[in-house]
Amino acid sequence: MATIRYKGVTVKAITACVPKNISKNSDLTYLIPEEEIQKTVNSIGIREKRYVDEDVTASDLCFKAAERLFEENDIDRNSIDMILFLSQLPDFKIPATAPLLQHRLGLPNTTAALDLSLGCSGYVYALSTAMAYASMPGIDRVLLLDGETFSKIVNRMDKVDAPLYGDAGTATLVEKTNDGSEAVFKLYTDGSGEEAVKIKAGAGRCRTTAENLREHTEKDGSILSDNEVFMNGMEVFNFVMRAVPRSIREVCEAAGADLSGVGHLVLHQANKFMTDFIVKRLKYPVDRVPYCLDRYGNTSSSSVPLTIASELAGTELGDVILSGFGAGLSWGAAYLSLRHCKVSHVIEY
Amino acid sequence: MIDKKQFLQNFADQFDDEPEGLTLETKIRDIEGWASIVALSVMAMCDEEYDVILSANEMENANCIADIFKIVNERIKN
Numbered sequence: 001m002a003t004i005r006y007k008g009v010t011v012k013a014i015t016a017c018v019p020k021n022i023s024k025n026s027d028l029t030y031l032i033p034e035e036e037i038q039k040t041v042n043s044i045g046i047r048e049k050r051y052v053d054e055d056v057t058a059s060d061l062c063f064k065a066a067e068r069l070f071e072e073n074d075i076d077r078n079s080i081d082m083i084l085f086l087s088q089l090p091d092f093k094i095p096a097t098a099p100l101l102q103h104r105l106g107l108p109n110t111t112a113a114l115d116l117s118l119g120c121s122g123y124v125y126a127l128s129t130a131m132a133y134a135s136m137p138g139i140d141r142v143l144l145l146d147g148e149t150f151s152k153i154v155n156r157m158d159k160v161d162a163p164l165y166g167d168a169g170t171a172t173l174v175e176k177t178n179d180g181s182e183a184v185f186k187l188y189t190d191g192s193g194e195e196a197v198k199i200k201a202g203a204g205r206c207r208t209t210a211e212n213l214r215e216h217t218e219k220d221g222s223i224l225s226d227n228e229v230f231m232n233g234m235e236v237f238n239f240v241m242r243a244v245p246r247s248i249r250e251v252c253e254a255a256g257a258d259l260s261g262v263g264h265l266v267l268h269q270a271n272k273f274m275t276d277f278i279v280k281r282l283k284y285p286v287d288r289v290p291y292c293l294d295r296y297g298n299t300s301s302s303s304v305p306l307t308i309a310s311e312l313a314g315t316e317l318g319d320v321i322l323s324g325f326g327a328g329l330s331w332g333a334a335y336l337s338l339r340h341c342k343v344s345h346v347i348e349y
Numbered sequence: 350m351i352d353k354k355q356f357l358q359n360f361a362d363q364f365d366d367e368p369e370g371l372t373l374e375t376k377i378r379d380i381e382g383w384a385s386i387v388a389l390s391v392m393a394m395c396d397e398e399y400d401v402i403l404s405a406n407e408m409e410n411a412n413c414i415a416d417i418f419k420i421v422n423e424r425i426k427n
Contacts, residue, residue: 036384039365043386160385220385234405237389241402273386277393 002187003254006131010177011336012141013073015344016170016309017065018050018296023151025049025163032159040163045272049166049297051151056349058087058147059097061169064349066105066145069171072344080107081139086116086126086146086301089153101145112139119197120268120326122146122301123170124334127322128185130174144172148300150229153199155215157223160231164271166297169349170305183336184255186247193329196235201226236326240274244325245281251321251333259284262335263318268325269293269303278323300326306346313343351399351425356418359398363390373415395421 025041025048032040041047052061062085070077083105085098098113112133116126123146130142147169154161201212212226224230252259265284267275269292279289290311292303299306304322317338325331353373361367364382377383388408395401395417401424403417411417 039384040386232405233385234388234392234408237392238402238405241392241396273389280397 004128004185004187006135006183007180008176008178009131009134009174009183010179010181011127011338011341012173012175013069013342013344014170014172014305014308015065015069015072016168016302016306016346017061017068017349018168018306018346019052019056019061020348021051021053023049023051023166028163031157031162043273044163045291045293046163046297047294050168052149052167052349056149057091058089058149058167058169059085059091059101059145061149061167061349062145062147062171063101063104064347065169065171066101066143068344068347069173073173073342075173077106078108079141080111080143082112082114082133082142083107084114084116084126084130084142084144086118086122086144087148088117088119088300089149090115118301118330119328120270120300120303121324121328121330121332123304124185124322124324124332125187125330126301127172127174127334128187128332130172131183134174134176141173141175144174146170146172146302146305148302150300153229155222155224155228158228159220159222160233161229164298166299168296168299168302168306170302170309172305177340179340181337181339182255183334184251185332185334186251186254187332188243188247188330190329193235193239195232196239196329197229197231197327199227199229237274239329240270240278240325243331244278244323247331247333248282248321248323251335255335257319257335262321263288264312264320265289265323266304266307266320267323269296269298269307270325271298308338308343309346313345317341317343351422353418356421357414359394360391360414363387363394371414373418374413376413377411391417399425401425
């Protein structure tokens with residue numbers, strides 16, 4: 001069972017960057033009848049999202065978030081021993097994006113650089129990876145960049161995904177500490193659920209062809225191609241009901257913490273229907289569950305650090321639980337302290 | 350056996366505009382206001398009220414309310 005404990009490492013800073021362009025769900029009248037749009041907005045809790053311009057990538061948003069993090073925290077770039085880039089939308093298939101960011105950010109050649117790929121559970125996994133490296137002798141500081149630009153892979157005629165997804169980039173600095181704090185992670189996987197959220201074509205198993213670029217119509221009337229993201233909302237919800245509340249209880253148990261005493265529960269911003277279900281199931285006080293999906297939508301793995309930056313900057317933080325869940329199926333929960341973390345307000349690209 | 354009347358009421362509660370005259374024989378997709386989000390609400394209701402988690406297939410294959418009622422009843426027994 002993947003229960004992981006880290007001592008002597010902490011999250012030092014978090015920043016986030018979103019595109020300026022706002023896509024309002026009230027403008028989806030071409031896709032959803034006008035009388036139903038408000039109901040949809042109320043159910044999913046998403047009023048608007050941010051979309052990048054065509055020539056902007058997840059790494060661009062992360063670059064800007066990282067620059068902000070360096071400035072606000074007076075970080076010497078030579079002190080970054082490792083850079084991790086988490087995204088399902090890298091700049092290129094080859095080379096990996098982390099080396100490009102190492103160069104662009106002016107980090108030394110002694111910096112190790114690695115790409116990670118995972119869906120909405122990704123931040124919890126990648127934070128665990130960052131803490132694992134930072135725990136090792138020889139690595140003191142890890143810069144974790146987590147960005148997604150789902151606007152590039154969602155068909156505007158997809159009734160399920162078009163109202164949900166937005167774009168964002170984030171930066172998190174993890175470093176060694178002597179404050180004695182402990183972080184506990186529980187990580188889980190069920191690959192039998194691979195069809196729940198998937199882009200079927202465009203990679204090694206099924207390369208892009210003229211045929212799979214052609215759009216088709218789903219049962220609900222959504223139009224998309226196999227090179228764009230497909231989500232079965234019912235399968236995802238079934239998974240969330242079975243797995244997510246339990247994982248949060250289990251991480252609390254592993255940490256010896258009482259859930260009701262945890263300062264904040266930061267959930268992946270899937271949609272409000274799902275997050276409300278989780279909060280209700282856990283009987284956790286809703287006023288300590290930060291939400292930013294009304295303004296930014298579901299930004300996949302970036303949603304956890306984006307929510308921290310958007311809703312908790314400037315507040316005194318303590319122990320938190322982070323929960324990510326999504327494609328894979330993959331999910332994870334982390335219990336850690338953000339007491340010494342400087343959280344900056346969200347900036348625009 | 351779960352209470353039929355209560356189940357129908359719980360089912361109706363998942364709609365914004367509560368439908369009238371639901372019976373176990375009512376075809377789910379013929380109910381005014383039926384939408385994918387209502388389907389998710391029904392799944393959540395079955396979990397909250399009866400501690401039964403419906404799969405996506407069960408939900409998609411259900412034709413009338415009785416199909417869901419039957420699954421919940423069977424699952425509760427087990």
